[in-house]
Amino acid sequence: MPGINEIKKPIAADIDAFEERFKSSMQSSVPLLDRITHYIVKRKGKQIRPMFVFFSASICGGINDSTHRGAALVELLHTATLVHDDVVDNSYQRRGFFSINALWKNKIAVLVGDFLLSKGLLLSIDNDDFELLRIVSEAVKQMSEGELLQVEKVRRMDVDEPVYYEVIRQKTASLIASCCACGAASAGADRETIEKMRLFGEKIGIAFQIKDDMFDFGTDDVGKPLGIDIKEKKVTLPLIYSLNHALSSERKRIINLVKNHNDDPKKIAEIIRFVNETGGLQYAETQMKKYQDEAFQILNTFPESDSRKGLEQLVRFTTERNK
Template identity: 85%
Template sequence: MLSINEIKKPIAADIDVFEDRFKESMRSSVPLLDRITHYIVKRKGKQIRPLFVFFSASICGGINESTHRGAALVELLHTATLVHDDVVDNSYQRRGFFSINALWKNKIAVLVGDYLLSKGLLLSIDNGDFSLLKIVSKAVKQMSEGELLQIEKVRRMDIGEEVYYEVIRQKTASLIAACCACGAASAGADADTIEKMRSFGEKIGIAFQIKDDMFDFGTDDVGKPLGIDIKEKKVTLPLIYSLSNCNVTERKRVINLVKNHNDEPAKIAQIIDFVNATGGLQYAETQMKKYRDEAFDILKTLPEGDARRGLEQLVSFTTERNK
């Protein structure tokens, strides 16, 4: 599997320009805010979402100034949601580094998230990118609804496959779908093509989240059971399948473990063993590959070239990654 740096080679120059502009888009006259945004930029992730914006634009007509603003808008709003999520989840780490709320406390973290959100909105409004703003704003709305839907269902341990897919479609897939739609819209694509790219991104987003959920049923670097979702009482596809394919007694036992013993490593290990023994992981992988293949089918209808290869490689990266 290719690395992210190898995948982005065809658009490396555009990514370099984007990174400079993204840093500039965060700039503030408040020294504290500048220190925090500098910390954020220095610890940025793989920036998969801007890559989807650029490759989608490239395959739909070409990268232009609007594409750069669309990528910055997506990344600003995505970063804002991550900062807010860490506050909501009381999480003190992000990608192996201290989170903003861990270093500067919750109040400042919330304000920083609000600042990033406002910068993204102003970037679009000031340049008249209203179609891009509408696409991304819809995604942020769906992300909030998905998070609240999950919280509501988690309290009752009432999640079947249909609800699970609705949650991840809103929480995760909506933003990747918006990235692909933004890229297409920025390149001047027609409505049908924008919708095709949105659908492609949604399928990849669903596959991405299923893959992410599968990691929870493994072990960390020193062999301890992960079970991060279990600790938060999140019921994901591997567990949903296993609970649906066992007897009533076993189902009650495992639900009791998730509800009442989700912070005990030995009990978490029991849940993970149960999922592995009942085919939950295998089923999740089958479903992940189904959505991946549907995304590939959409790509086959698009023009061949570097952009299509880039999107194909991004799809492979998101569904074959090890963490």
């Protein structure tokens, strides 16, 4: 599989320009804010979401200034949600670095998240990008609803496959869907094409989250510590499948371990072993590939081009990664 730098070659110049614009979009007259946003920019990820915006615009008519603003909007709002999530989750690390709340405490982290959110809103309003703002605002609403739905279900350990898919559709897939829809809208695509790209992104987002959930039950060092979801009492697809195919007594025993012994490494290892031995990982892999294939079916309705190939490679990188 090509590396991320190879994948983004067709849009490399746009990504470079985006990074400069994204930096400038976070500028403030408050020195403390500038220090924190500089810290955020220096520890940015692989720019997967902006890449989805740019590739989607490219196959739907072409990249323009509106596309750059759409990519910045998505990244600003996404970064704001990550900063807030770390506060909510009491998390002190993000991608191996200290989180904002770890370095500057919760109050400042919440205010920084609010600042990034407002900068995204103003970027769209000042440039009359109301359709892009509508698309991304809908995603943020769904992400909040998905988080709350998960909290509600986790408390009661009341999660089946339909509920699981609804949670990850809202929590994760809605943002990638908004990236693809924003790209299409910025390029002047019609409603039908925008919706087609939104659905494409949603399927990729679901496949991405299933893959991420599989790492919790892996046996190799994949960059994500094993059992993190179990410790947080998250019932994910591999575990749901295994519980649904276990004897009643075994199901009750495993649920009890997840509920009451989720901080015991030996019990966590027992749950992981249970999922591996009962086919939970294999089932999740099958479902992940199903959503990936459905996304490719949508992508293949567009004419062949370097951008379509780049988008296909980006999908594979996102859903077939090892960490």
